[in-house]
Amino acid sequence: MDLTRLSEVDPWSWTVPKLPGESRHEVKLYGSRELLQTMDDKVLEQITNVARLPGLVGAAMTMPDAHWGYGFPIGGVAAFDAERGGIISAGGVGFDISCGIRCLRTDLTLADIMPRLKLLADGLYRDIPAGVGEGGHIRLDVPALDRVLAGGAAWAVEQGYGETADLEFVEEHGRAAGAVPGEVSALAKKRQLGEMGTLGSGNHYLEVQWVERILDQEAACAFGLFEGQILVSIHCGSRGLGHQIGTEYLVSLAKAAGRLGITLPDRELACAPINSDEGQAYIGAMNAATNCALANRQILAQLTRRVFAHQFPNRRLETLFDVSHNTCKAEWHMVESKRRLLHVHRKGATRAFGPGHPELPGRYREAGQPVIIGGSMGTGSYILAGTTASEARAFSSASHGAGRAMSRHAALKRWQGRELLKDLETRGVLVRTRSMRGAAEEAPGAYKDVERVAEATERAGLARRVAVLRPKVCVKG
Amino acid sequence: MPYFEHDADVGVVGRGATLEEAFVSGAQAVFALMTHLESIQPRERVQVQFEEADPELAFVTWINQLLGHAHENGLVLGKFELARDGERWRGSAWGEPWRAEMERGVDVKGATLTMLSVAQRDGGWEARCVVDV
Numbered sequence: 001m002d003l004t005r006l007s008e009v010d011p012w013s014w015t016v017p018k019l020p021g022e023s024r025h026e027v028k029l030y031g032s033r034e035l036l037q038t039m040d041d042k043v044l045e046q047i048t049n050v051a052r053l054p055g056l057v058g059a060a061m062t063m064p065d066a067h068w069g070y071g072f073p074i075g076g077v078a079a080f081d082a083e084r085g086g087i088i089s090a091g092g093v094g095f096d097i098s099c100g101i102r103c104l105r106t107d108l109t110l111a112d113i114m115p116r117l118k119l120l121a122d123g124l125y126r127d128i129p130a131g132v133g134e135g136g137h138i139r140l141d142v143p144a145l146d147r148v149l150a151g152g153a154a155w156a157v158e159q160g161y162g163e164t165a166d167l168e169f170v171e172e173h174g175r176a177a178g179a180v181p182g183e184v185s186a187l188a189k190k191r192q193l194g195e196m197g198t199l200g201s202g203n204h205y206l207e208v209q210w211v212e213r214i215l216d217q218e219a220a221c222a223f224g225l226f227e228g229q230i231l232v233s234i235h236c237g238s239r240g241l242g243h244q245i246g247t248e249y250l251v252s253l254a255k256a257a258g259r260l261g262i263t264l265p266d267r268e269l270a271c272a273p274i275n276s277d278e279g280q281a282y283i284g285a286m287n288a289a290t291n292c293a294l295a296n297r298q299i300l301a302q303l304t305r306r307v308f309a310h311q312f313p314n315r316r317l318e319t320l321f322d323v324s325h326n327t328c329k330a331e332w333h334m335v336e337s338k339r340r341l342l343h344v345h346r347k348g349a350t351r352a353f354g355p356g357h358p359e360l361p362g363r364y365r366e367a368g369q370p371v372i373i374g375g376s377m378g379t380g381s382y383i384l385a386g387t388t389a390s391e392a393r394a395f396s397s398a399s400h401g402a403g404r405a406m407s408r409h410a411a412l413k414r415w416q417g418r419e420l421l422k423d424l425e426t427r428g429v430l431v432r433t434r435s436m437r438g439a440a441e442e443a444p445g446a447y448k449d450v451e452r453v454a455e456a457t458e459r460a461g462l463a464r465r466v467a468v469l470r471p472k473v474c475v476k477g
Numbered sequence: 478m479p480y481f482e483h484d485a486d487v488g489v490v491g492r493g494a495t496l497e498e499a500f501v502s503g504a505q506a507v508f509a510l511m512t513h514l515e516s517i518q519p520r521e522r523v524q525v526q527f528e529e530a531d532p533e534l535a536f537v538t539w540i541n542q543l544l545g546h547a548h549e550n551g552l553v554l555g556k557f558e559l560a561r562d563g564e565r566w567r568g569s570a571w572g573e574p575w576r577a578e579m580e581r582g583v584d585v586k587g588a589t590l591t592m593l594s595v596a597q598r599d600g601g602w603e604a605r606c607v608v609d610v
Contacts, residue, residue, distance in 0.1 A: 132581050250590060267593075
């Protein structure tokens with residue numbers, strides 16, 4: 001990114017001064033100079049376009065892991081007020097609606113699992129459907145899928161996938177309100193009938209990790225974390241259903257924009273006023289897709305427990321937290337000393353409620369919300385905690401991942417899948433995948449340095465670092 | 478190579494003497510990301526039809542309907558036909574269920590409006606967009 005257009009507020013946040021006659025809201029970019037320099041200029045172009053959308057409240061923002069997306073940059077955050085003409089944008093949520101991470105904490109240590117690591121990796125690879133062309137073990141009909149879309153993770157628990165105790169640690173207790181299965185097309189539903197309980201492909205993964213270092217003992221204690229502990233992170237979303245909803249509404253909202261009096265700076269920013277029939281239809285479908293994603297991660301969590309139980313009987317895998325990073329949520333925020341209901345879009349950004357937030361489970365109320373920054377398969381991930389400062393700085397939002405540093409095409413030119421996997425194995429990370437092409441595209445070197453992203457997230461006041469995780473097993477789609 | 482660069486995903490390009498041929502070529506580029514097209518047997522057929530006056534939105538709709546039907550039926554598609562009558566588009570695609578021995582590439586989940594263009598170029602047509610993988 002060309003930084004000459006930016007103005008440095010402090011070493012971790014930047015603004016973009018308006019050009020003469022330019023009419024838009026403020027733009028804020030969080031991250032170090034070094035991280036911003038690695039971002040494509042498209043990130044700046046896209047977030048500046050977001051700042052031109054009607055009803056925006058405060059600034060259009062990017063998180064330290066931002067990269068070029070579709071209309072909205074990935075790592076983009078923008079809040080809109082329905083009462084002031086604010087909009088809902090399909091591009092601002094993304095195609096994989098409610099993609100996120102379910103993190104499970106175990107009572108196992110690294111020493112416990114090492115003797116059976118290969119068996120664990122092979123068991124997860126066998127029992128967790130992953131990758132292109134891999135259907136799930138569950139086949140639903142449309143009425144059953146409608147119950148998934150209305151019930152979310154709570155539906156999965158009712159079907160025997162997991163425990164009621166899981167739901168306390170899933171956003172919105174595992175069920176997004178306002179889901180309208182009737183606003184989801186027949187084709188979107190058909191795509192999903194055989195895809196419940198599947199990981200998908202691309203950057204989705206299931207990873208067995210160990211806690212290398214605790215950085216904030218108090219929060220770690222609240223989160224139930226200790227050094228040497230084994231965790232499992234499951235990264236996936238609403239699968240085919242979410243994508244079909246995303247693509248269909250993107251086209252229909254793009255066509256409706258003119259009729260709705262919205263001038264789009266980029267057609268991919270297709271949107272509708274929140275208080276319009278079109279906007280409400282998309283919100284109903286989006287919440288249905290959110291429930292699909294929550295149910296999917298709940299099923300995968302239970303499939304994971306079964307594999308662990310086979311290798312390590314009578315051990316616990318509890319839900320630490322489940323947080324989505326492709327969302328639009330109606331939330332109350334303080335804006336200029338007034339409490340306002342805003343629709344906060346987080347496209348590749350994690351909600352990060354600070355200490356005391358009423359929506360947090362009691363166990364985390366003092367520490368703040370667990371925030372998960374997923375890294376690449378060979379490096380590591382971070383658990384952070386939401387901060388009070390993040391409310392004013394970014395409507396309680398933080399980074400969601402390392403963020404790509406190069407295109408998939410460039411990664412394919414640089415790495416060979418089989419050699420990469422062998423190299424990772426020599427470094428103690430067992431990767432299981434059916435796609436060597438996918439492995440090469442997801443090479444650790446194709447991502448930004450997760451350490452720098454986590455550091456920038458903390459220094460920018462968005463969330464504070466609690467624990468460093470290192471991978472041991474990675475099942476890739 | 479019928480592809481172009483995007484940070485997180487992949488850009489596909491379809492070229493042909495006619496608009497319909499360019500769209501078919503674009504569909505081939507999409508499914509070639511998932512496996513080798515030559516390994517796919519045309520055992521099952523899916524049919525696609527829609528109305529769309531805007532050629533760019535028609536390209537996105539064509540790709541997304543193919544992906545939707547392929548995922549719905551657990552198929553991988555390798556052969557495509559498309560005909561147009563004004564705003565009405567009618568197409569067919571052939572393929573088969575995934576087989577264990579098939580090379581696995583990356584799943585394409587949907588076509589996007591990013592870098593979307595359908596234009597006449599060098600005496601033929603070119604259709605391009607970024608697909609989400």
